[in-house]
Amino acid sequence: MRQRSPMLQFGRKIQEYGNGQTGMAKKSKQNLPPRRKRMKRSQRLESAKSWLETYEGNKVVKAYRKRYGVNFECAFTELEMLGVPIDPDYKERVLESVAAQEAAKRQKRARERARRADVWLEYADDETALERAGECVSCDMFRPLEDLGLCPGCAAMLERDLIRQRDxxxxxxxxxxxxxxxxxxxxxxxxxxxxxxxLIDPV
Structure with a gap:
């Protein structure tokens, strides 16, 4: 009996890509978040007074963020307004870390925009290629995709692997x-x- 072909590293991604191509899943009705996460500042401050009286943990900033769905800066500001003592060094470290994470996200988005712009320039005269452009399920590069969701480079590697394996x-x-x-x-x-x-992951 012939053995099955080796599992691809990106098998799950390809399956997800294929499922996306066959049709969109029916969108489920989304429920609104809890009321406390939709409050305005004045409402949160009033609500938090009673919550703080019963809070027994030692990570009040993180707990406040989770309970009311706010960011660190808002949590620090409102807790200070409520008279909760905040360690200045801790606050500074956290806000610096948050700022660094946001900067990294902006850089990533900028790189993605640049990658997409490169594709538009490279295939400016090929409308068919632009229509097939997307993120490769193997290397994550934004390129025109083959049937399996692979960019031309990864598709060529897969083809060579299949030939090596005599598939x-x-x-x-x-x-x-x-x-x-x-x-x-x-x-x-x-x-x-x-x-x-x-490209193929040997069993």
Whole structure:
């Protein structure tokens, strides 16, 4: 009996991509968050007075954020308004950490916009490629995608791996070749790119 092909590293991502292509799931009705997370500041301050009387933990800032759904800066401000003593050094460290995280997110978004802009420029004259552009399920690069959600580079690596593994029925290049031609193609792949797999995760 023929053994099954090795599992791909990105198998789950490909499955998710395929599911997304076949149709959108029915959107479930979203319930509103708890009322305390929809309060205005004046309402939170009034509510927090009774909450603080019963709070017994030692991480009041984090607990306040979680209970009322606010950010650190808002939590510090409102707790200070309520007379809760806040360690200045702790406050400074937390706010610096939050600022650094926000800066990292902005940089990531900027890089993503730049990557997308590169794709638009590279394929400006190819509307079909732009219509297929998306994030590769293997390398996460934003590029025109093949049927499995792979960019051209990753799709080529997958094809070479299939040929290395002699998974002829899954290979678009070798599917219709004779046995002799398939083996010759495999020898060329190994000679040029090596024996090791590039994308498939061996079992």
């Amino acid at each position: 002829w029925e899954y290979s678009g290049t070798a599917f219709l070749l004779s046995d002799e031609a398939r083996e010759e193609l495999r020898r060329k792949i190994v000679a040029e790119y090596g024996e090791g797999l590039e």
